[in-house]
Amino acid sequence: MPVGTQGTVKGLTPLQIEETGAQIILGNTYHLMLRPGSERIRQLGGLHRFMAWKGPILTDSGGFQVFSLSQLNKRTEEGVTFSSHIDGSRHLMTPESSMKIQEDLGSDIVMAFDECPPGDADYDATRKATERTHRWADRCLAAFKGRNQGLFGIVQGGMFEDLRTESVDFLKERPFSGMAIGGLSVGESKPTMYRILRHTAPLLPREKPRYLMGVGTPADLVNAISVGVDMFDCVMPTRNARNGQAFTSEGLINIKQARFREDNTSLDSKCPCYTCRTFSRAYLHHIYRAKEILSSVLMTLHNIAYYQNLMIQVREGIENGSFEQIRQTTIKQYGALDIAGSLEEL
Amino acid sequence: MPVGTQGTVKGLTPLQIEETGAQIILGNTYHLMLRPGSERIRQLGGLHRFMAWKGPILTDSGGFQVFSLSQLNKRTEEGVTFSSHIDGSRHLMTPESSMKIQEDLGSDIVMAFDECPPGDADYDATRKATERTHRWADRCLAAFKGRNQGLFGIVQGGMFEDLRTESVDFLKERPFSGMAIGGLSVGESKPTMYRILRHTAPLLPREKPRYLMGVGTPADLVNAISVGVDMFDCVMPTRNARNGQAFTSEGLINIKQARFREDNTSLDSKCPCYTCRTFSRAYLHHIYRAKEILSSVLMTLHNIAYYQNLMIQVREGIENGSFEQIRQTTIKQYGALDIAGSLEEL
Numbered sequence: 001m002p003v004g005t006q007g008t009v010k011g012l013t014p015l016q017i018e019e020t021g022a023q024i025i026l027g028n029t030y031h032l033m034l035r036p037g038s039e040r041i042r043q044l045g046g047l048h049r050f051m052a053w054k055g056p057i058l059t060d061s062g063g064f065q066v067f068s069l070s071q072l073n074k075r076t077e078e079g080v081t082f083s084s085h086i087d088g089s090r091h092l093m094t095p096e097s098s099m100k101i102q103e104d105l106g107s108d109i110v111m112a113f114d115e116c117p118p119g120d121a122d123y124d125a126t127r128k129a130t131e132r133t134h135r136w137a138d139r140c141l142a143a144f145k146g147r148n149q150g151l152f153g154i155v156q157g158g159m160f161e162d163l164r165t166e167s168v169d170f171l172k173e174r175p176f177s178g179m180a181i182g183g184l185s186v187g188e189s190k191p192t193m194y195r196i197l198r199h200t201a202p203l204l205p206r207e208k209p210r211y212l213m214g215v216g217t218p219a220d221l222v223n224a225i226s227v228g229v230d231m232f233d234c235v236m237p238t239r240n241a242r243n244g245q246a247f248t249s250e251g252l253i254n255i256k257q258a259r260f261r262e263d264n265t266s267l268d269s270k271c272p273c274y275t276c277r278t279f280s281r282a283y284l285h286h287i288y289r290a291k292e293i294l295s296s297v298l299m300t301l302h303n304i305a306y307y308q309n310l311m312i313q314v315r316e317g318i319e320n321g322s323f324e325q326i327r328q329t330t331i332k333q334y335g336a337l338d339i340a341g342s343l344e345e346l
Numbered sequence: 347m348p349v350g351t352q353g354t355v356k357g358l359t360p361l362q363i364e365e366t367g368a369q370i371i372l373g374n375t376y377h378l379m380l381r382p383g384s385e386r387i388r389q390l391g392g393l394h395r396f397m398a399w400k401g402p403i404l405t406d407s408g409g410f411q412v413f414s415l416s417q418l419n420k421r422t423e424e425g426v427t428f429s430s431h432i433d434g435s436r437h438l439m440t441p442e443s444s445m446k447i448q449e450d451l452g453s454d455i456v457m458a459f460d461e462c463p464p465g466d467a468d469y470d471a472t473r474k475a476t477e478r479t480h481r482w483a484d485r486c487l488a489a490f491k492g493r494n495q496g497l498f499g500i501v502q503g504g505m506f507e508d509l510r511t512e513s514v515d516f517l518k519e520r521p522f523s524g525m526a527i528g529g530l531s532v533g534e535s536k537p538t539m540y541r542i543l544r545h546t547a548p549l550l551p552r553e554k555p556r557y558l559m560g561v562g563t564p565a566d567l568v569n570a571i572s573v574g575v576d577m578f579d580c581v582m583p584t585r586n587a588r589n590g591q592a593f594t595s596e597g598l599i600n601i602k603q604a605r606f607r608e609d610n611t612s613l614d615s616k617c618p619c620y621t622c623r624t625f626s627r628a629y630l631h632h633i634y635r636a637k638e639i640l641s642s643v644l645m646t647l648h649n650i651a652y653y654q655n656l657m658i659q660v661r662e663g664i665e666n667g668s669f670e671q672i673r674q675t676t677i678k679q680y681g682a683l684d685i686a687g688s689l690e691e692l
Contacts, residue, residue: 007632011639013620036607036632044610044628052624261382264390274359278398282390286353286382293357296639 001026001058001233002304006035007051009304010238011297014052019274020301021308024056024108026233029101030065034084034091038104046106058233059107060213061098061154063114064182075115077132095139103146111180112140114154119187126158133182134170141174150177152211158183159192161199168203178209181229185214191346194223194339201227218247218310219336222327225314226339237303242296244288247306251333255299260285273305274298347372347404347579348650352381353397355650356584357643360398365620366647367654370402370454372579375447376411380430380437384450392452404455404579406559407444407486407500410462410528421461423478441485449492457526458486460500465533472504480516487520496523498557504529505538507545514549524555527575531560537692540569540685547573564593564656565682568673571660572685583653587645590634593652597679601645606631619651620644 070082079094157163317323416428425440503509663669
């Protein structure tokens with residue numbers, strides 16, 4: 001899922017998003033509740049109409065951003081009190097208000113409001129956050145009234161296998177429409193993330209969508225898919241694009257490098273996207289250096305198309321038995337870790 | 347002509363430019379010669395291929411920007427020595443080098459290298475600049491070797507009718523493919539600009555395209571058309587768009603105003619562009635306030651479409667006799683001056 005934080009996938013029109021092959025996008029509840037406000041979006045016909053996106057939308061719960069972006073946040077059993085990063089205004093967010101806000105936004109997939117401990121939290125802090133996440137999950141289920149919406153539960157448990165198992169066990173009995181793995185890619189090392197991921201993902205019920213939140217690189221995706229993950233969201237393709245970084249069949253390249261100044265070939269010779277069909281690396285280099293808006297647009301278009309095309313190949317590969325080969329190729333392209341490596345390697 | 351200064355109409359893909367109805371765009375020789383360099387663009391296949399624009403391109407001569415953007419410029423009979431605004435490097439631009447650079451860029455319409463005096467230049471300074479412009483025009487004609495390119499002459503003469511007449515008389519005998527009026531919208535008052543425009547435009551040969559450079563508002567365009575102008579370029583639709591200003595059938599509006607926060611209507615109810623077909627003012631207000639790239643994209647798309655649609659109406663109006671009514675309506679929408687007013691009014 002491309003990330004459309006403030007009601008826009010940065011730089012792209014909905015038509016351009018569609019053109020990348022993306023079928024579903026993510027909206028950030030925290031940003032939208034503060035500006036323009038979820039009540040206003042509801043009055044304007046909901047987030048789909050507001051941003052003119054016809055496909056499905058998943059909204060996160062706001063919980064992660066409340067911790068990471070807002071100032072002066074204070075957590076209690078009731079919820080989280082925080083100051084807006086925009087104007088400093090005080091807000092209280094609870095499982096109940098998160099459900100109400102996401103209902104107002106009218107997203108198709110609503111995420112439970114959880115407490116995500118930092119990557120270096122100790123066992124006791126992680127256990128407490130995980131247990132609170134479970135109590136909040138039940139409050140979300142009780143408060144959730146979304147019509148034509150699905151509610152996903154979020155597994156926590158930090159970097160501790162037994163807490164992850166407990167969290168899956170607690171949540172898998174509940175009537176969630178899908179299950180997410182939260183609390184990864186929050187500052188821990190990649191080997192730790194892979195260790196927890198390969199422990200947790202296989203525990204999730206196979207009949208529900210399995211969603212790894214906030215991850216990751218192309219290699220992360222194919223690795224996670226190999227242990228059972230179905231869905232991802234990440235700002236990486238969009239954010240890196242704005243910094244001149246492109247994901248390609250040759251790995252990650254940075255278009256601002258002088259070696260591309262006179263390069264009349266396309267950004268990725270294997271990519272069928274508009275950017276690669278139409279422009280040279282020399283042109284993309286030029287508009288990046290000239291700080292042109294079109295640089296963000298064209299690079300974003302390509303990176304999202306790259307991710308979507310990788311997922312198309314993966315889906316086909318799972319059908320026709322070539323998935324493992326795609327995974328190995330991708331790992332090699334990015335010089336990445338193999339999630340199937342030994343625990344010592346991880 | 348939308349302005350594509352650095353090889354991109356800011357924010358829009360070539361497909362989006364096409365969609366606005368624009369048939370020809372302008373590129374700035376000064377910017378492109380400094381970055382990425384005209385020689386490099388030639389090696390990469392020319393400006394059309396570089397920026398993937400299939401329609402015609404007009405390039406200015408670089409003269410105006412050399413005076414207005416570069417530092418430490420020094421004018422002699424040979425040409426202009428100046429420092430790049432990007433890296434301070436020293437360059438000499440002459441009529442001959444301007445022809446060569448525009449040939450390298452491969453534009454369809456090449457502009458003569460002229461000397462544009464400031465709007466408040468006195469008679470003597472203006473006369474000298476105009477006479478030099480004429481000598482340079484002959485040097486441009488002698489140096490111009492463009493295949494499949496046309497060369498336009500530029501009328502100068504500042505705010506003095508007799509110098510404008512002399513300039514037209516000098517240039518109209520030469521084998522230019524079109525004639526441009528330069529040296530307006532350079533700091534003079536609107537009445538002064540209209541006075542000179544209505545004196546000069548009718549003097550131009552009717553069988554060649556008549557191009558008013560760097561102008562202007564929608565009212566300026568319909569006023570200039572009424573005295574015979576055929577072509578325009580201006581950064582106004584694109585630059586204003588990035589500042590939140592939209593040209594509409596209700597006149598100029600600024601989308602950042604709080605009154606648009608909950609306005610679920612389109613930016614301009616009479617406009618058929620993608621922005622107006624797809625998004626509400628409330629959404630455009632939101633993404634402007636959130637400083638989203640898409641704000642520049644969608645507002646630019648609309649403003650260029652607005653200008654193009656105005657020109658479509660004008661062309662139809664000239665055919666079917668309704669042009670004067672369109673002109674009056676546009677003047678009223680923008681509370682603008684009427685170029686046909688008395689000299690006292692101007």
